[in-house]
Amino acid sequence: MIDDDTAREQIVTAADRLFYGRGVQAVGMDAVRAAAGVSLKRIYALFPSKDDLVVAVLQHRTQRWNAGILAATAAVGDPRDKLLAVFDFLAGWFVEEDFRGCAFINSFGELGALSPRVATTVRDQKSSFQDYVAALVHDAGAPANLAPQLAILAEGAQTTAAIAGRPDAAHQARDAAATLIEVALRPAPTPA
Amino acid sequence: MIDDDTAREQIVTAADRLFYGRGVQAVGMDAVRAAAGVSLKRIYALFPSKDDLVVAVLQHRTQRWNAGILAATAAVGDPRDKLLAVFDFLAGWFVEEDFRGCAFINSFGELGALSPRVATTVRDQKSSFQDYVAALVHDAGAPANLAPQLAILAEGAQTTAAIAGRPDAAHQARDAAATLIEVALRPAPTPA
DNA sequence: CGCAACGGAGAACGATCGTTCTCCCACGGA
DNA sequence: TCCGTGGGAGAACGATCGTTCTCCGTTGCG
Numbered sequence: 001m002i003d004d005d006t007a008r009e010q011i012v013t014a015a016d017r018l019f020y021g022r023g024v025q026a027v028g029m030d031a032v033r034a035a036a037g038v039s040l041k042r043i044y045a046l047f048p049s050k051d052d053l054v055v056a057v058l059q060h061r062t063q064r065w066n067a068g069i070l071a072a073t074a075a076v077g078d079p080r081d082k083l084l085a086v087f088d089f090l091a092g093w094f095v096e097e098d099f100r101g102c103a104f105i106n107s108f109g110e111l112g113a114l115s116p117r118v119a120t121t122v123r124d125q126k127s128s129f130q131d132y133v134a135a136l137v138h139d140a141g142a143p144a145n146l147a148p149q150l151a152i153l154a155e156g157a158q159t160t161a162a163i164a165g166r167p168d169a170a171h172q173a174r175d176a177a178a179t180l181i182e183v184a185l186r187p188a189p190t191p192a
Numbered sequence: 193m194i195d196d197d198t199a200r201e202q203i204v205t206a207a208d209r210l211f212y213g214r215g216v217q218a219v220g221m222d223a224v225r226a227a228a229g230v231s232l233k234r235i236y237a238l239f240p241s242k243d244d245l246v247v248a249v250l251q252h253r254t255q256r257w258n259a260g261i262l263a264a265t266a267a268v269g270d271p272r273d274k275l276l277a278v279f280d281f282l283a284g285w286f287v288e289e290d291f292r293g294c295a296f297i298n299s300f301g302e303l304g305a306l307s308p309r310v311a312t313t314v315r316d317q318k319s320s321f322q323d324y325v326a327a328l329v330h331d332a333g334a335p336a337n338l339a340p341q342l343a344i345l346a347e348g349a350q351t352t353a354a355i356a357g358r359p360d361a362a363h364q365a366r367d368a369a370a371t372l373i374e375v376a377l378r379p380a381p382t383p384a
Numbered sequence: 385c386g387c388a389a390c391g392g393a394g395a396a397c398g399a400t401c402g403t404t405c406t407c408c409c410a411c412g413g414a
Numbered sequence: 415t416c417c418g419t420g421g422g423a424g425a426a427c428g429a430t431c432g433t434t435c436t437c438c439g440t441t442g443c444g
Contacts, residue, residue: 156348
């Protein structure tokens with residue numbers, strides 16, 4: 001017998017892989033059951049509806065994302081390098097073989113208009129990422145308006161890498177970020 | 193009787209509004225029929241499958257996008273301002289009441305793994321946009337690596353505006369673009 | 385050892401979807 | 415006027431989906 005916690009984890013992990021790879025609506029609950037190795041009854045006992053499962057998958061991804069970003073930025077010391085480390089983290093992600101874009105963006109586009117809970121879950125993730133970037137920007141001593149600019153670069157790199165299939169979008173975004181950071185930290189030039 | 197061309201347009205226009213507002217898979221062909229005011233038989237005579245209709249809708253959107261970008265950039269003279277005009281165009285788009293992100297990104301996330309034709313149609317659109325930005329960058333006399341940076345900013349602004357519901361992502365991206373353009377056009381500073 | 389509760393496997397159900405087919409009316413040529 | 419073609423309205427069909435239910439074996443406890 002499998003206890004509830006590991007069953008939850010198996011279900012969420014299997015559903016995550018399937019949803020991310022094919023899209024949510026293209027994956028039936030029976031496919032999740034087969035991949036997770038548990039019964040449908042068990043799934044519905046732990047997640048009352050597919051919507052609940054989707055939300056749980058997204059929250060699980062949020063935790064993995066937060067841990068990855070935290071580890072990437074903790075590995076370097078300089079606050080400026082922490083900001084750039086975010087884009088290095090993206091670069092490592094984009095070259096994974098099953099990379100298919102940002103699961104939150106994908107889910108929002110597919111379900112944002114249908115499921116308010118999915119929409120708010122995605123919004124919360126994006127909002128917390130923006131907050132984290134804003135904190136790094138603050139630590140680096142740069143003006144606050146740099147933060148949304150870097151966040152936009154990160155978002156754009158994800159969709160560009162996914163659609164064009166070009167992982168170097170991370171490097172291009174990193175270069176742009178480096179320029180923006182440098183300008184933001186440089187004292188205002190004396191007018192000619 | 194409606195001739196084929198106007199029927200096509202009615203179908204594509206209605207399907208576009210429905211697909212964009214709710215997502216493709218959430219809209220049945222019967223809903224398209226009701227919104228377009230034509231018979232199902234007619235729809236399937238003009239578009240052999242839903243996949244064909246989706247591709248036609250995306251191609252229709254590509255034409256509208258190209259026309260909008262072209263008009264926005266044609267309204268200004270300076271090549272540098274043409275680049276910034278792209279973001280002004282985005283700003284005007286983001287405040288439309290039914291704005292729900294980039295239809296290409298949304299469709300790719302929802303159907304990219306299921307329909308190769310949809311995937312390539314989306315890729316073609318993004319690729320042609322990148323080419324256009326690259327041409328503007330070239331006209332402005334800036335190095336070529338500026339183009340993907342600006343394109344990434346545009347992509348990120350679209351998803352940020354859609355998910356966070358904050359249309360000012362266009363202005364933030366525009367500010368970042370202005371900085372990147374300025375740096376790219378400025379001669380290399382003499383080292384201190 | 386007996387029984388009751390639980391979980392697995394999978395059938396079943398109702399809804400919906402993409403697609404096709406049927407029926408019927410309107411209209412244009414001999 | 416009569417007939418044949420074409421298109422509209424909508425039923426029909428087969429597949430699939432989310433969700434529930436049935437049946438049965440197992441297991442833990444008295």
